[in-house]
Each structure stands twice: as C-alpha cells, then as structure tokens.
Amino acid sequence: MPYDLSNRLVIGLASSALFDLTESDEVFRRDGEQIYREYQRAREREPLKTGVAYPFVRRLLSLNEISPEDPPVEVILGYPGFLGQVG
Numbered sequence: 001m002p003y004d005l006s007n008r009l010v011i012g013l014a015s016s017a018l019f020d021l022t023e024s025d026e027v028f029r030r031d032g033e034q035i036y037r038e039y040q041r042a043r044e045r046e047p048l049k050t051g052v053a054y055p056f057v058r059r060l061l062s063l064n065e066i067s068p069e070d071p072p073v074e075v076i077l078g079y080p081g082f083l084g085q086v087g
Contacts, residue, residue, distance in 0.1 A: 012076045017053035
C-alpha cells in the first residue's frame with residue numbers, strides 16, 4: 001500500500017543543502033567516481049557536517065510533534081549524481 005502524502009507538506013531538497021558535502025564533491029570532481037566511492041566508504045561511519053538548510057528542516061520537522069501519529073511534514077532527500085545507484 002502506498003504512503004499517502006495528500007494531506008502533508010512535502011519538501012524535496014538535495015542532500016547537499018541538508019549536509020555540507022563540499023569536500024566529497026571536490027573529491028568526485030577532481031578524482032572521479034571510483035576514488036569518490038572509496039572516499040565515501042572509508043568515511044561511512046563519520047557523521048556529516050550540517051549544511052545551510054539543516055536548521056530550517058529541523059525546525060520544520062518539529063511540527064510533526066503536534067501530531068506524531070499523523071505527521072504533517074515529510075522531507076525527501078535526493079542526491080542527483082547517483083540516483084538509481086543507491087543500494
């Protein structure tokens with residue numbers, strides 16, 4: 001059964017807005033995809049630094065505390081460079 005979003009505020013944003021991916025983006029652009037993947041794997045347990053949209057999204061998601069059983073806000077993250085390659 002699909003998740004019903006009809007009565008929710010749905011925000012979609014790039015992961016680079018929520019997290020500071022400057023360093024990893026530089027590795028990708030400078031060294032290519034294979035080195036980038038190795039770089040990511042080597043750091044997969046390290047928390048990401050917050051990006052410019054993080055405080056806003058955190059406050060926005062706090063609205064879900066009003067109705068935890070039926071949260072009014074959903075945030076969808078995308079990473080344009082690797083859509084379809086996640087998994």
